[in-house]
Amino acid sequence: MIANKWALSPDRCFDPNPVQRDLARQLHAAVKDRPIVAPHGHVHPALLADPDARFGSPADLFIIPDHYVFRMLYSQGVAMEDLGVPTKDGTPVETDHRKIWQRFADHFYVFRATPSGLWLTDELINVFGVDEPLNSDSAQRIYDHLEAQLAKPEFTPRALLKQFNIEVLCTTDPATDRLEQHQRLHEEGITLVRPTFRPDAVVNLNAVNWQANIVTLSDVSGIDVNSYAAFIQALEARRNFFKEMGATATDHAAVTAHTERLSEHEAAAIFERALRGQATDEDAARFTAHMLIEMARMSVEDGLVMQLHVGSMRNHNEANFARFGPDTGADIPTSTDWTNGLRALLNAYGTDRRLQLILFTLDETTYSRELAPLAGHYPALLLGPPWWFFDSVNGIRRYLDLVVETAGIYNTAGFNDDTRAFASIPTRHDVWRRVTCNWIAGQAVQGLVSEDDAFEMAHAFAYRLAKRAYRLAEQ
């Protein structure tokens, strides 16, 4: 290794055994230039819709909006204020982005052996051309370099969208969104960016501002949402609108996997209590449980793929939530009971192939115990890739080891990056491709799959499974 020349090993994520590594290289070489299919993520569409949009400073790009990054520094004693994370009440935080960057660089060693460290390193080196390791000493030089790069036309979001070879990029959008950014993209002829219908803010009765959200839902749908029946109609109307705008999927989050069919009467009574501001926590939990089944019913009818993300206790740290709002790295997983929880929904629609339901878990113990057996039985079910804390080299390996033997690879949904950080998309897909190729190579060198099958499987993981899962085109 040349001193001070920062580089990533071309064999990163590959096993050191030479036979396995050689096959992993071949598999990776075969898939690394496949276009990126990014069917689930949180890139803001405005970043791409506005040709003049820019990433801002290096701190804007890498630190301030990225809770993966700042929560780790925070856990090591760096105040969030000192990292420029904005407060809800507008009390002052650090505004000198060079100082923020310096603090990040001073602590960059804490990301050793973490996926964030790997993504950041890959992005700095291979997207932005940084060539010396990031540390206290190099911090300001690298800041200079990044600032210069970000000023160039080839480092605008639009330019990177082309450079990254992205075939499809799905955003996540509130059910009440008018999708004006997507409209703008369409007008420019850019159709690779697609919206995803996310109704949590109107379905979850104890969402912040639920009543205001219902007013907005009435506005955008043109349906006066003054009853449960009107609510259902408005949601159906919004789904149709999203579908017209290119959406192929919906997305739903819940703390538990509980599903339960309420009678029309019960559902209406709860909804009316909520309109009057009188819904209890139990009302909200049961209504979510019911609406998940309703959403599956709508998916059966309109063909939108249904995604379900379960298991995050949001805003565990109440004081930080009051001060900084959501998404500051304080969403902590809890255990999930998929087997009992999903039973009502699956008994209603799980055998109906018109439904495609993709499950995401934060409880890895359910991979082999519950999710792989469920996906290996119900025709409507697919398993989403490792999510959040588990979208990592070891996390992906555990997923493959725990899921594939029971569910096979064809009951999985390929990869999605689930990221807000647009510039990190290629590295995240590359890590997935490297780890899956290496895992397949491991199967092959142990005589468990043939070499021909290995190449088929590598292509499936890298590209085909995601397109099929999200109904983005038949392959």
Added chain:
Amino acid sequence: MIANKWALSPDRCFDPNPVQRDLARQLHAAVKDRPIVAPHGHVHPALLADPDARFGSPADLFIIPDHYVFRMLYSQGVAMEDLGVPTKDGTPVETDHRKIWQRFADHFYVFRATPSGLWLTDELINVFGVDEPLNSDSAQRIYDHLEAQLAKPEFTPRALLKQFNIEVLCTTDPATDRLEQHQRLHEEGITLVRPTFRPDAVVNLNAVNWQANIVTLSDVSGIDVNSYAAFIQALEARRNFFKEMGATATDHAAVTAHTERLSEHEAAAIFERALRGQATDEDAARFTAHMLIEMARMSVEDGLVMQLHVGSMRNHNEANFARFGPDTGADIPTSTDWTNGLRALLNAYGTDRRLQLILFTLDETTYSRELAPLAGHYPALLLGPPWWFFDSVNGIRRYLDLVVETAGIYNTAGFNDDTRAFASIPTRHDVWRRVTCNWIAGQAVQGLVSEDDAFEMAHAFAYRLAKRAYRLAEQ
């Protein structure tokens, strides 16, 4: 690899590291020809008791009765009717076995990297001499070949029983079974097939047809089961009969591990409610919890090894259950609390060496957290091998990694295949032997066991532990 010559690597399941692989080969060579001890499984005794029994068509042998196989195809959108799975109401299903076979072959790729795929491949190649890969194109040629093989005398169940070098094969039989097939085998001098006492259908008060089962129990035992006391007597009588017929073990299934000693009075009251058709679900759960302790008590007295399988939520898919009945791949695991659940039973009999209680889990999280510590303490406890979804290359590895450090290998019960698929028995035992040998080799090359110990351990896993656990002979 010669094109179109189908073969499995002689080094399958072995690590690619040459030093580890070389030792794994040596260990495997030392144990691969040991006789098969199959102390728990679901082969129907009639298949062996009748010298004229045949396997039927290739679809009869490989697909129609095997829920491992058809549930995977079903999960990928193939209707169970199209696979010839019989319906409960007799509505028609596919009867053309060549068409069933074609559908299986068309989708054989979905078994890539699964244990079912490995077993099927090994069976096709090494039991039946298939020499080209199974796919859409080869399907009918392979069907022809299999049909021809199955017509030969060397491919009857009886012929394979000899060829497979099986030393003992235990079936699983209802408590009410008259064991006429076993009687027939004995009359022919075949004593290697042994029954296992399985009383779930009379112990579980909400079993389908429970009352009819109790009538049968009265019939076969000659004891009028009109009270709890008579029920206990009848069970004891049946156990004695099974023991006389060669049984060395009993088998019990429960959704949870809960055990609880009821008073004689409570148990009798619940039993009488059940006789009147008035038992509640809670009655049934408590009665099972109580009867597990009673069964342990009987094992202490009669020496039958007690097996306990916990954690499967049966028939998760209600519509399919109504249409096709049980065992269609819709039994889904849930989490299990062994530590609290078994406490009452273990406090009653766990320190009594006359009891040998073998536990099977579908919750791998309990291997290291609960089961290995329990088995590493209580003299009466042994840990059964990985069961069902976990009887796989990775599943066995996880078991070894999670169990052995705390419980040692001598608190485990060796291997059993738990299979209905008679012709798959050798490949299942071979996978276990390969994976254990490779794991032991891994320990040795890391300096954690000596080479001498490695050979001892390989023999224990391959043969001795199972015989000791099931009291099939002292080694």
Added chain:
Amino acid sequence: MIANKWALSPDRCFDPNPVQRDLARQLHAAVKDRPIVAPHGHVHPALLADPDARFGSPADLFIIPDHYVFRMLYSQGVAMEDLGVPTKDGTPVETDHRKIWQRFADHFYVFRATPSGLWLTDELINVFGVDEPLNSDSAQRIYDHLEAQLAKPEFTPRALLKQFNIEVLCTTDPATDRLEQHQRLHEEGITLVRPTFRPDAVVNLNAVNWQANIVTLSDVSGIDVNSYAAFIQALEARRNFFKEMGATATDHAAVTAHTERLSEHEAAAIFERALRGQATDEDAARFTAHMLIEMARMSVEDGLVMQLHVGSMRNHNEANFARFGPDTGADIPTSTDWTNGLRALLNAYGTDRRLQLILFTLDETTYSRELAPLAGHYPALLLGPPWWFFDSVNGIRRYLDLVVETAGIYNTAGFNDDTRAFASIPTRHDVWRRVTCNWIAGQAVQGLVSEDDAFEMAHAFAYRLAKRAYRLAEQ
């Protein structure tokens, strides 16, 4: 391997891949001679405080007090009486230590592939110079050898304390302990042995002899503990005393992670019920949940690092507990809900850097799901190393694989041996150092950390993290 020359591989715990092994060796060579930091354990201070203390016979040293050892033999049918484990009622047990040793040697094979086997082997060979394998045949010769060694001045506890290169050794001491042994050590100028404040016996209202313990607390604190307020004062006084005597940490055990702030009034009412002998189990559970928060509050104020060990159901085997008392290998883990359980405590003090709270789990499923996310967010939290059943080669690997990607290594607390077995301390730290070095080498050869970082990380795991976590000195 020379026949009958007993030795451990110098490459034990290292991967067989030559590139990884070579780097693992280099990393291990760089850290193996760092002093031992043992910030949490159960060595009795009298063993070191009394210059004349001796280990006793080989059976006294290796078997009779070590529940890791005798519970494994017990699980295989050896009576605890026959191993000399003393009974509570004084009924006789084996007193011939040569017979006890012979039984141990006869069954030494049951420790194959266990950490106990590795520790015992390393200790016998590398501390005591045994040079032939322990088995039935060699038992008495080895006993002779050990007896002779233990009679020598270089094998006294004091002599080994020097030889082991221990920089700091923390004991665990009841809140009511007068720390006379520590005083005695101080008088001799030995300050490397430090006490740890462990108040469970007075905090846990259903501890055996709780009322007597409160009387003792009054005595040693000089505060009449006749009220909740006095109880708090007495605890604060004792903490101050421990701190003066060199303690830098406290230690707390609980069955669950539940924390809950009671009102002063509620806490006082429960405490008074307890004084009157009327506290219920629910009282005890809620009081513990409350006192954990109080202890965090005191740590914020006095700076003592707080350790929390959760998840052990003590004395699962009631008959054995009645006969032999606690700590006989019958403490069995249960699952733990850290996310919900710790929320109250963390919301009170989790963002306060004056608190350093180190968590230990017996539920490995929480490593990646709950503990790493919590430690990767809250500034006050660190994750302790694998505890008990998980302090093993595979246990440490799982910990590293499951924790580091989310929490990084700098939110962990390095290693502690948690042992009563003084002579096993070097081998336990060596296993940790070997396994961490090998794991880091694995990261490096996969291109996930640089070689420079690898050496930094090895030093951190071997030495620095523990010192930082326990505030034993800034590095």
